[in-house]
Amino acid sequence: xxxxxxxxxxxxxxxxxxxxxxxxxxxxxxxxxxxxxxxxxxxxxxxxxxxxxxxxxxxxxxxxxxxxxxxxxxxxxxxxxxxxxxxxxxxxxxxxxxxxxxxxxxxxxxxxxxxxxxxxxxxxxxxxxxxxxxxxxxxxxxxxxxxxxxxxxxxxxxxxxxxxxxxxxxxxxxxxxxxxxxxxxxxxxxxxxxxxxxxxxxxxxxxxxxxxxxxxxxxxxxxxxxxxxxxxxxxxxxxxxxxxxxxxxxxxxxxxxxxxxxxxxxxxxxxxxxxxxxxxxxxxxxxxxxxxxxxxxxxxxxxxxxxxxxxxxxxxxxxxxxxxxxxxxxxxxxxxxxxxxxxxxxxxxxxxxxxxxxxxxxxxxxxxxxxxxxxxxxxxxxxxxxxxxxxxxxxxxxxxxxxxxxxxxxxxxxxxxxxxxxxxxxxxxx
DNA sequence: GCCGTTTTCGGCCCGACTGTTTTCAGTCG
Ligand SMILES: Nc1nc2c(ncn2[C@H]2C[C@H](O)[C@@H](COP(=O)(O)OP(=O)(O)OP(=O)(O)O)O2)c(=O)[nH]1
Ligand SMILES: [Mg+2]
Ligand SMILES: [Mg+2]
Numbered sequence: 001x002x003x004x005x006x007x008x009x010x011x012x013x014x015x016x017x018x019x020x021x022x023x024x025x026x027x028x029x030x031x032x033x034x035x036x037x038x039x040x041x042x043x044x045x046x047x048x049x050x051x052x053x054x055x056x057x058x059x060x061x062x063x064x065x066x067x068x069x070x071x072x073x074x075x076x077x078x079x080x081x082x083x084x085x086x087x088x089x090x091x092x093x094x095x096x097x098x099x100x101x102x103x104x105x106x107x108x109x110x111x112x113x114x115x116x117x118x119x120x121x122x123x124x125x126x127x128x129x130x131x132x133x134x135x136x137x138x139x140x141x142x143x144x145x146x147x148x149x150x151x152x153x154x155x156x157x158x159x160x161x162x163x164x165x166x167x168x169x170x171x172x173x174x175x176x177x178x179x180x181x182x183x184x185x186x187x188x189x190x191x192x193x194x195x196x197x198x199x200x201x202x203x204x205x206x207x208x209x210x211x212x213x214x215x216x217x218x219x220x221x222x223x224x225x226x227x228x229x230x231x232x233x234x235x236x237x238x239x240x241x242x243x244x245x246x247x248x249x250x251x252x253x254x255x256x257x258x259x260x261x262x263x264x265x266x267x268x269x270x271x272x273x274x275x276x277x278x279x280x281x282x283x284x285x286x287x288x289x290x291x292x293x294x295x296x297x298x299x300x301x302x303x304x305x306x307x308x309x310x311x312x313x314x315x316x317x318x319x320x321x322x323x324x325x326x327x328x329x330x331x332x333x334x335x336x337x338x339x340x341x342x343x344x345x346x347x348x349x350x351x352x353x354x355x356x357x358x359x360x361x362x363x364x365x366x367x368x369x370x371x372x373x374x375x376x377x378x379x380x381x382x383x384x385x386x387x388x389x390x391x392x393x394x395x396x397x398x399x400x401x402x403x404x405x406x407x408x409x410x411x412x413x414x415x416x417x418x419x420x421x422x423x424x425x426x427x428x429x430x
Numbered sequence: 431g432c433c434g435t436t437t438t439c440g441g442c443c444c445g446a447c448t449g450t451t452t453t454c455a456g457t458c459g
Contacts, residue, residue: 028431
């Protein structure tokens, strides 16, 4: 699978082109890198099956980039990339990971100080050579040194499941504030992407300064990257960043749309707005100077002739085209889930009682819950033997009569013996 | 470099924060 390799090469080419002030070509390469990152299929398979023609059918891939993909798949090299790299032999991948360092600064640092990699950068910053540079100063030199240190301890992307508890905690810390109105997770967390690069949060308030002041002094923050009245960004000690945006109530929908992304989805919406003679930003949809939508996301989508699109679908994979034709798929929501079919209780290795589990399921509007504790010989999970299993069944019947509005069903996660048979007799299971 | 039921040429999303700058470039979301 060469998708990742190609994406990284095109990302670097984008930075090199930006150094050469070729902004639009740079954007084309950066776009195609993002497309490759989220491409489900192996680029090699696509090429083998359909050749360069199939490559060009990938959005944002045209003749030029298809040729480069083909060249890489055939030879393992891209001449254009090697040429750019020879012109500026710098490790753009590592250097751009330093917060605040981009292609233009890399160019200056290379041309004036010969900086090629992180080590070089740290060295020239330590001896004060950066501060003396035109366009830089004492502050930027200090920031660079700090940012290098944080880049070294950065953990990259996080699993959604690992970050959700943290999101709840930070949201909880902000909710306490009387100045905070609405608050919501945004970004890749709200889109429920499997991995997230950071935590994005949106709040409404008529006193944003107070909210921001509170935000940047939350416990566990090790660095404030930026702080302003509508946008602040911090690093937590867990190695992840958190961005907070604060807007007025009237802009909540537009801001939530903007901050939920993804980036390409946003750009497509904004282009759609332009086509209609409108302007879309995080404050609303505007006709000339007047805001015509912004309070809710639905309002924003409708103002540009689209149905509401669920966050999970905002991935720039055809959802806008589907929306225009009213062919959006229905996604399975929490309220579509009718019951729980696998759960453990304190009868085996769970922590809650049957009654507590049933009540929790009822609270979630489930119609039924199946109790499936371990059963058989596995002592490590406190598995039920036949006697206890039968006793549990009687208990389930009893609790079922006590709690109305939910059906408690009997089941179990039964061990399989070495000979392939089940560890509980059929008569008991039936 | 990509793209098109307004275009095969001429556009390409739009705004916040910082530092260094006397008016804005660079980076980031
Ligand atoms: N219009 C516009 N919106 C952007 C741009 N960059 C980011 N955004 C919006 C959409 C993103 O989903 C949102 C949050 O930015 P992030 O960089 O945190 O991206 P996101 O959370 O989608 O992915 P992540 O998992 O953090 O890498 O901000 C941009 O260049 N233009
Ligand atoms: Mg994010
Ligand atoms: Mg972010």
